[in-house]
Structures are given as structure tokens and as C-alpha cells.
Amino acid sequence: MASSASISGLGSGLDTASIIDQFMQLEAAPQTRLKSRQTSEKAVLTALQSLNTKLAALATRSGELSKVAAWNVVTATSSEAKVAVTATTSAGPGSFTVRVDQTAATHRLEHAAAVGMRVAGSVPTTVRLDRLDGTAPVDLATDGTLGGLVDAINSSANATGLRATAVKVGTDQYRLVVESAASGAAGDFTLTATDGSALLGGATVRAGRDAQITVGDTVVATSSSNTFADLVPGVTLTVAADTAAGTTAQVGLTRDAGAASTTLKGLVDAVNAAIADIDTATRSSASGTRGVLSGDGTILTVRDQLISSVFPGDGTSLASLGIQTDRYGKLVLDEAAFKTAYAADPGGVQTRLTAAGTGFVTKVKAAATAASDRLDGTLTAAVKGRNDSLSRLDDDISAWDLRLELRRATLTRQFTALETALNQMNSQSSWLAGQISSLPSSQG
Template sequence: MATSSISGLASGLDTASIIDQLMQLEAVPQNRLKSQQTTQKSVVSALQSLNTDVSLLSSRAESLAKPSAWQTLKGTSSTSDVTVTAGSAAQPASFAVTVDRLALAHQLGFNDAAPLTGSAVVTGSSVHLTTHDGIVHDLATGDGSLQSLVAAINGSTADTGVTATALRVADGSYRLLTQSTKTGATSDFTLTNADGSALLGGAAVRAGQDAQVSLGLGITATSSTNTFTELAPGISLTLSGDATPGRTSTITVAQDSSSVRATVKALVDQLNGVLGSIDSQSASATSTTAAGPLSGDPTVRSLRGALADTVFGGDNTSMASLGIQTDRFGKLVFGGDAFDKAYAADPAGTAAKFTTSASASANGFAARVAAVAKSASDGTTGTITAAITGRKTTIDRLSDDIAAWDDRLALRRTSLQQTYTALETALSNLQSQGNWLAGQLAHLPTSS
């Protein structure tokens, strides 16, 4: 029920202001709850941000912990005529490749020129296009003009693998050029009138051919394209379109530490970023700065120590020989030169210092980082996840307590308004009675 308040009509007091001030005192416990809730929300926000960072760290570390991440063979060529691709099955190798010839597509250049339209160049209503596999494609040519012939051939490219172009050789005069869409010795085809007679006076032929390279000692390799897939296990070569026949290129497939070094450095940098975030968020208060939202949080403090300890293996050996050390601020330092030296001397041994092992106690650095980060950020069992869940439970409870205080304070305000309204009413009645008595006394006869 709504309760009206009469403010100071009889007493002259600002009872509305008095009630507001009393309510401020009554609301002190609720304000404490609201302050606690704000603090908890700040902690949850900081934990969620940290959880995201740690989850990303876990993903990067897991990638580097896989042995496949250390397959760093890279192929190089001494000339631009040849490019090299080294796959996971490649082994270190070096050999010379001489370009004998490039792959070519089969072409027919027809002898007779003709206008595009207005004149039939086809005997009958169709032409026969016969591909290497012996299949004869009967192509209807409409009005038989050169333009219709080109359209018929290009309209069937998906089936025949042949394209056609009308080349302008003079005003109003064009010659037909046809070409297979694929290269190689098996890309040949013929194009004649349907009755087998020569089309447009016959054609000059540039036969399709396979690409060929010489590898020395009489060894040659051919390919229907300019790419020699798996020329050696895991190694493919591609000849450039302008490669010079007769030129020799030296092909080298060797370990390349630059890519894996960059990946290791990226992991160290990301780990340092997480450590820096923990340090700033959990910093204690000073005379000039407030404490971080995660100050004193045991979960975060434990995580910080566990991440820093990943530089030490199960046998308590450090990663210093591989260029990873801890500085006096508790951050990691990566030395690229030391890593390169170790990797060049023993690629497999270096990889083992980072990757996952059959035994958790023998896991390498990246695997250890991944394990620690995963145990903290896992969406179900992670320690940070558990901390967030606990804080959210506290926030929900505080919300219920704050709501209960809203009801309690509303009742208290109603009670104060009723009390002060009753006070004003009583004072008003007393004033009325006093005025009546004063009036009666004023009318009494006076004695002389």
C-alpha cells in the first residue's frame, strides 16, 4: 500500500530530507554488499581475460609439441627456372636438374582465313573433334560460320578439353587456332568436317609434349605438366614457364631452422605475455597504485609459478643450452643464436626437448607449457574455470542479498514515512486545538 508523507506542514521540519538521510544510514549494509559484488565482477572479468590468454597459449604450445611441427626440411634451387617443394616424407638431399624441355599443349592452327560471320566454313552442319582416347565428339555448328564454329568448340570444352580462338589477321579476315586445355604428349586431338575432310584447308600442328629433365648419369624424368610431383619421396619440382632448356639448377633439401626458431620465439613471447598479465593483475597495492583485481588470488599465483617452472624438465635440467632462460624478473629470455647452434648440431635431439614424449615426466618444454596451460584453462576441469564458477556463485548470492535488502529498505522507508506523517498530523491537531482555545479565551467577558 502506498503511503503519503506530509513534509513539515505542522512542524516546519523537512521530514522528506530527514527520511532520506536516515535511509542512507539504513542502506550502509546493502552498499557494502554492492561494493563486494562490484569487486567480484572485476575479479571475474580479469579471470576470464586471463583464461582466454592461457587457452591461446595452450593451443600454440600443443602445436609446437607435435613432432610434425619439427619437420623443417626446406627445398631451394640455385636458379629461378626450378622451384622446389619439400613435404613431410622428404629427406635431406642435393642433386642437379637440367631442363631438357617444357610441357606443351597440343595446338592446331588452320590454314584458311575467313570472315567471322556471313560465310559458312564448315561442310555440313557439324564438325568432328577426336581426342587422344579415340572418342569422336560431334559438334553442331549452327550456320557453319567461323563464329559459330568457335562457339561450338568452346561450348564443349568441359567434355573435349579443347578451346578455340578466332585470330584477326586482316580487316574482316580471321584464322582459327585451337588448343588443348592440358599439356603433355597425350593432349593431342584432331578437328575435321563431319565427313572427314579437312576443315579450313587443313592445319599446322604443334604437338603436345611432356616436360623432361635430366638428373645426370643418363637418368631422365618426364611429366605431362611442368610439375614433377614426388620426383623423389616428398620432393616435387616445378619448372617456370620461361625456363631455359639446357640450363642446370642445383636442388638442395636441408633442415631450415628459421621457421621453427620463429615458432619457438612466438611461444616464448606469448608465455611472457601471460606472465606479464598475471603480474599486473595480481600486483599488490603501493602508496601510489591500487592493488590489481587478482591480488592475493591463490589460483593465479600457483599458475604463474607452474608456467615459469616449465623451463625445467622432469630431470630438473634447464633449457639454457637451447637458448631459453629465466631472467631476474621471472620472465623468459630466448636466444636465437643458441637455438640455431643446438638445432644445427642435433635436430632430432632439439625437437625432443620441446615435443610430447611417451612419458609425461620426459615431456619437452612446449609439451610442459601445454599441459600447465590446459590444466588451468580447460572449460570443464580448469583451475581458472573453477575459480570463475566460484566467483559467479558468490555474485549470484550477493545479488539475492541485495534484492532482499531492497525489500527491507522499502519497508523501512514506508515505516519512517508513516511515523513522520503521524507526527505531522498530531502536531497539526494540537495546533488546531490551541487555536480554538485561544479563540474561546478571547471571547470570555473581562472584569472591570
């Protein structure tokens, strides 16, 4: 460009730099069309990727809800605040009473003698820990002080499973308290000198114990902690540590039609959101701004499959469950109708939602998966195709960059040669005119 500017109009008086630019605009017309196509392809790719992502999320969500247990929503209640109860989808309806016989406790030793924290010789340099479970005792090395023993017990390297504390009871006087980190009868232990003699004047023992409850009148359950996991299938009960013995709670397990309805509405909304995005992307110019995927048969097929999920395919409908389509081709859910149907026959509702091939949720999953599967989904294939097309366009545009660069260089050389020749001719003409004017006149 610099060289063309330097010779522009040198001999001809023409703006040859502008002329070259105009020629280049004509030469670049095919590349301009490629760039315009590239912009359109990128818009299509972005729309396809967005839809594919949304449908992949819908496939995941419907896959989780295609299991029967997902619709067995049970609410657990307890009449006593200190007895908490939770239920999973594997729980069934029912009720029972629970009486708290005792809560779980850690095994604790409170040693009698008070000593200085760092007084040498207060404790043996080796203290024996016996877990009383048949395993070999463990010898803990100390520096002979109470502080050293506390450090040895609490050291993560020793992994004692105990917690030691030095409690101040006077001026530089401390008593040792040690308890098991976990509650339960199996957490008992002793601390002695290696010869078996008492440590620090002996200890008052609070024995570890398991929590115990009675279910109904006679069924006794125990737990090393205050939590009873799967006390009945899918139900976990937790007793507060300060619950008094004899506390009684009534536990109720009821099917929650409201929670099931909320779950279903979430899925219906997700389907409608995907349909709305498809409608926007495929909108024709007759109905407003033309969508970037207008006329794309693949996308319209996905829409049809999502809508058809509401029809079981056996001549029936899901209207009795409150699921229908409106005149705009969207799904609607009558939550009151669904709750009524669920309360009357929860098992039947679960089947109609999750049955293989005909259930609403399984059909949504099949449609969303067919579109978005990362290996052979129709939208996944379309995204790959557009990416391949854009890659080829990038190559073609780059090739045109080189071609246009060479063409500009050629034009610049041609016009430079032209201007140089014209400049030489102008110089010769001026010289010749000067020579002629200097000739002697034939008159006189």
C-alpha cells in the same frame, strides 16, 4: 518520489523527502556492499578470462610445435632462377642436380579459314568435341556462326575444359584458336563436324605435352604442369614456362638452425608473456599496486608449472640448448648456443624439445592445457565459478531493488500520513484559536 515531494513539510515544516532519502541510504547499505563486491568480481573475472585466453593460445602454439617435424626446418635453394624449389618440414638435407628437358604445354588448334564473326553458316550448327581419351565425344550446339561456336566452347554449362578465342586477321575476318585449359599430354582433343570432316579449313596442331626433367644423370620425372610436387619427400620444384631445354640447376637442402631458433624464441617469448600477465595479476601490495588475483593459489600454480617446463625432470637441464631461467623467474634463450647445438645434433635437439613427458615444448603444452582446457582446465573452472557468483549477485541486487522500492513506498505512506495528520491538527488549532479569540470579553 513525486508524492513524497508533494507532502514534504506540509504540516511539520520538515524536509521529509530528504529524510526519506537518508533513510533509504541506510536501508540500501547491504545492496551497496553487494554492488561493490560485484565490481570486484567482474575485475577478477576479466583478469581470469584474459589469462585463460592467452594460455589457450599458448597451448595451441606449443601443440603445433610438439611434433618433431616442426623442428626439422629445411631451407631449399636453387642455382637457377627459372627453377624454383620449396621444402616442407618433412624434407631432409641433401642436394641434387636438375636438367630441364622440356616444359609443359597446352594442346592448341589454330584453324586455317578466316570468316566473319556473326556470318550464318560459317560453322556447322553442331560441332563435335573428342577428348581422345576413350570417352564418348560431346556435341556442342551453335547458332552456325563463329561467335556462337566460341560461346559454346567457353560456356561454363558445357564444361569443355577448353578456351576458345576468335583472332581478328582482317576486316571482319577472324580465325579460331582453341586450346586446353590445362597443360599436359592428356589434354589433347579434336574439333570437327559431326561427320568427321574438318572444321574451318582444318587446323594447325600444337600437341600438348608434359613437363620433363632429369634428376641427376638418369632419373626422369614428368608432370602435366610445370610443377613437380614431392619430387623428393617434402620438396616441390617449379619450372618457369619459358625455361629453355637443357637448363640445369643445382638444388640444395640444408637444415636451417636460424629458423629453428626463431621458432623456439617465439615460444619462449609467449611463455614469458603469460608469466608477466600472471605476475601483474597476482602482485601483492608490498610490491606495488595489488593485483586483482593477488594470493590466488591456482594462478600461482600455473606459473610454477610454466617455469618448471624448462627442467626435463630427469636431473638434467636445457642449458646446453641455451634455455634457462633468470633471477626474475623468466625464461631466457641463448640463440647462439641453441644454433650450435642444433647444427651439431638436430635430431637430439628435436627429441629434447618434443619428447613425451620431458620435452620442453610438450611440458609447456601440458601446463597451458591443464589451465585452459575448455572442459576441465583449472582457469576454465575458475572462470565458470566467477560467472556463477556474478549471476547470484545479479539476482541478489535485483531482489534488493524490489525490497528498497517497497521500503520507500512504505516510508512515503508513513510520512504522508504524518504530514496529513499534522496539517489537520494545525488547521484545528487555528480554528480553535479563532473561536477563542471571538468569545466576548468577561470585562466591562
